[in-house]
Amino acid sequence: MTVQEGKDYWAGEHAQIIAASKGLKEYRQLHISETEHSFWPARPDLETSVRADRRINGIADVTFQSTLAATAGREQTAQAFKDEINVFRRTLMYIGLPGSTRWYTTPAAGSATRYRDVIFFRRAEGARGGAFKSFMHATLAPTVLGHAGVSELRTETFLPWHKKTWDTPNVAHDNPKADRYHGLMVIGFESEAARTDFYEQVAPRLNSTVDGVISAIHSFAIEDTKVFVEGGRRLPA
Numbered sequence: 001m002t003v004q005e006g007k008d009y010w011a012g013e014h015a016q017i018i019a020a021s022k023g024l025k026e027y028r029q030l031h032i033s034e035t036e037h038s039f040w041p042a043r044p045d046l047e048t049s050v051r052a053d054r055r056i057n058g059i060a061d062v063t064f065q066s067t068l069a070a071t072a073g074r075e076q077t078a079q080a081f082k083d084e085i086n087v088f089r090r091t092l093m094y095i096g097l098p099g100s101t102r103w104y105t106t107p108a109a110g111s112a113t114r115y116r117d118v119i120f121f122r123r124a125e126g127a128r129g130g131a132f133k134s135f136m137h138a139t140l141a142p143t144v145l146g147h148a149g150v151s152e153l154r155t156e157t158f159l160p161w162h163k164k165t166w167d168t169p170n171v172a173h174d175n176p177k178a179d180r181y182h183g184l185m186v187i188g189f190e191s192e193a194a195r196t197d198f199y200e201q202v203a204p205r206l207n208s209t210v211d212g213v214i215s216a217i218h219s220f221a222i223e224d225t226k227v228f229v230e231g232g233r234r235l236p237a
Contacts, residue, residue, distance in 0.1 A: 036221035047216035093166030113188035122216035149194020
């Protein structure tokens, strides 16, 4: 199966298994470009290049209506477990507590989004979780929102990763400690010019704030976003 065939299956039969789950507020798939990645500006002591064996093909972005709602879709979860072998080679689940994901009102309207990227952050060795969260919420988000061309911003901070969170059979879940992420940002832009300006002007300013807190920033372009549940409502297939 080619990568594109896998994405097609994921967006088809597999997506409908997840979309049928009870208690979802939103379910969308972020299909990631195979070639456009590692474009966050480099600086000393900050890893910005993604190794070939750790590149990502897609992200299932799932938000529940409530904490208890996360347990409501057990039947669909069991089906998804069985189906993963049909499409995935490796899957990793990162989860966050209520309040760990934030959706922001942006300078440009969300409906104007033409380009979307996902940026992963790795906490520096020895950095405290509170310092990392402060970077994400008090430094990163306000700086990004100061850029006029931003049409979407979501940030997430993760609980410590554990294989047993999502340990589907016959699919790899290898995630060495040195490769793990601690948070992400999904950022949308209203134009190519706004996107270019962000990485040339804003991202370097953010780089000056990461010392002792962030050890890696890995960037991926999202080539397609497919939404299956929105506002708690399942959309037509």
